Amino acid sequence: MTTDVVPTNELHKIDPVFGQLSFDNHEQIVFCNDKDTGLKAIIGIHNTVLGPALGGTRMWNYKSEWEALNDVLRLSRGMTFKSAITGLNLGGGKAVIIGDAKTQKTPELMLRFGEFVHSLGGKYITAEDVGMATEDMDLVRTVTPYVTGISESKGGAGNPSPITAYGVFMGMKAAAKYKFGSDILEDKVIYVEGIGNVGEALVENLTNEGAKVYISDINQERLEEVRDKYNVDIYGGSNLYAEEMDIYAPCALGATINDVSIRQIRAKVIAGAANNQLADEQKHGMLLRKKGIVYAPDFLINAGGIINVYAELENYDRKEIIRKTEHIYNTTLEILNNAEANDVTTHQAALDIAQARINARKKEK
């Protein structure tokens, strides 16, 4: 299967659901519509072999419904493998709400969305993703128990982003150890693309260690805020990928490693939080390998957030969350070594381990 990103204007040429390139034997896809609140959402349930499908809700101003569907299919599939490789008893799911989170997200819309989640009886459990905040999950919690990522004051594990960033930091250190022989990031030139919830927390980890950090974002206000807070530089050029750097950390949206950028990327290591960084897992994973660029698989190193929300379901404490998140370092090193030994992409090496765990559980069942 391929998860190629089809140009939006060509998506309609393919069958609407089962024929989508990103459709990978998803168990269930739910379209949610509510005229009164303007809610238009899609919930993708990819696989529930290991447990209920848990994954965040993204609110984004998609250019078309095709683009939203493609995104939710790619994201929910990614969650299956993320939870599997992290050793969590969770399946993969994700939801997208079509619209501008800044202007169209209302309490009524979120409550209606929560009711749709509830109607699935726990098969899908939601959390926050791009365009969502902990307060949104608190609101959803008033209509369904099938939500995580709620505030600590309400008994939840709080905002997962700092833990996600810490896991990315761990995965990045492991990739640095593999590539440079040392995991110390002091003086390493690191470009963080996207300084939202996770990106900013990653910048904090990196600057604490003395890395030379450049930031980029489409939001100028945010850039200035983060620059002033951490004393980092705003990237002022027009093509970040072509810059000489040690590490590129994609922390905005997915598919930034694509046919165009891959020819330009000069980073020695890629390690970031964004989901689905490779536009085409096989093709671009292999091209990175050929270029000698070490790619830390996204779904492996950005699992801190899911570990954090899983704690709400399993009732484990902060110490255990940190322990599990720090383990991302070991898993990343193991996978980078496996990929080399088996001459496969790092993404494939990670997928193989995740798929083996799912297959074993299926056999037990």
Ligand SMILES: NC(=O)c1ccc[n+]([C@@H]2O[C@H](COP(=O)([O-])OP(=O)(O)OC[C@H]3O[C@@H](n4cnc5c(N)ncnc54)[C@H](O)[C@@H]3O)[C@@H](O)[C@H]2O)c1
């Ligand atoms: N929040 C989590 O715990 C978590 C967990 C796992 C994965 N992720 C992934 O990490 C990424 C970031 O998540 P977040 O919670 O920080 O989201 P966010 O919405 O808080 O931040 C995203 C940032 O990226 C910026 N951005 C958007 N398009 C951009 C572009 N083309 N170039 C540069 N910047 C751009 C936005 O302006 C924003 O500041 C997403 O891909 C998300 O799916 C997040």
